[in-house]
Amino acid sequence: MQLPTPDEIKQKRTELGLTQSDLAKRAGVSQPLIARIESGDVDPRLSTLRKIIEVFEDAEKEDILVVNIMNTEVISVSPEEQVDAAVQIMGRYHISQIPVISNGVPVGSISEEMIVRSLADKKKSMVSQMIIKEMMGDSFPTVSPKADIKVVSHILERNPAVLVLEKGQVVGVVTKHDVMQLLNE
Template sequence: MPFELKDIKQIRKRSGLTQGQLAKLAGVSQSLIAKIESNRIDPTYSKTQKIFEALENINKQNQTKAGSIIHRKIVSIAPNENVKKAIKIMKKHSISQMPVIENEKLVGLVSESIILDSLMNKKSDCVKDIMEDAPPVISAKTGINIITDLLRHFPIVVVADNGKLKGVIAKSDLLKQLY
């Protein structure tokens, strides 16, 4: 997140830090922080960078992690199942996409749009023939900023711990967390 000098006071207070605490984290003096916040000084580039780095580190520590927004019940389908079964599962669970899992390994993704495309183009009735590449797999410690970026490009992300699938995060899960 890019910071501006005029925002330091607001960001510091939102993070619950005193001027002294921010100064200590940034390796600068408390009086420098006070002067910057009151617009009485134009700090050097190196001092500004130290302050911004400290604020960024605090921001990362306070960030929501994947483990707190994960949807732990993984609704999935095997690659050798037929498309009709995939539709039935998706309708039953009110989902628009689901991972394709074989022997506890993520092998692909099937979604409403993929299924519609296969039906319109009379493609195969087997999930393995229409599925897309597997969605990204992330750690439960992954921050919300990275999750948001991934969900701009993928309908879901899968959360795993030591190679074992723990859950999924869809755009709707992220929206529930944010609003």
């Protein structure tokens, strides 16, 4: 077994979002000791290193919250815009659906599928000039920033995205891609 260096301990602690005080409290040691270990001023006892490593392992198993993976830049359209604006945004960002948001509140969604379906019934010029609220579908499901990723994963099984609401206002979005990115970490 290779023991972690002071730099590795500090790096792991920061990756897990733990402060020195958090780590000290969970490991049952003092914060100044953690600071001294990380700076290389003191060689910790093996039992102290074991406690620190156990804290790291426990922290890695803790639930992942939506706030930690959500995109805070929510690409959206207004219900009053023309469908052509949604088509341009979808093309620019290489996305296939967009939430429709009015004054920070989700009111619907629009997708490539909805637009293509409309083109089967109407002329191209008529569809591009339509107002989004005339075509939009239901809004994406919503969760709070403190929702667990497991909840969001289940919602994403049947929906393309989940909006994150705080005090009734959209503050983020989570897609299937965002959840899959957890595998790269």
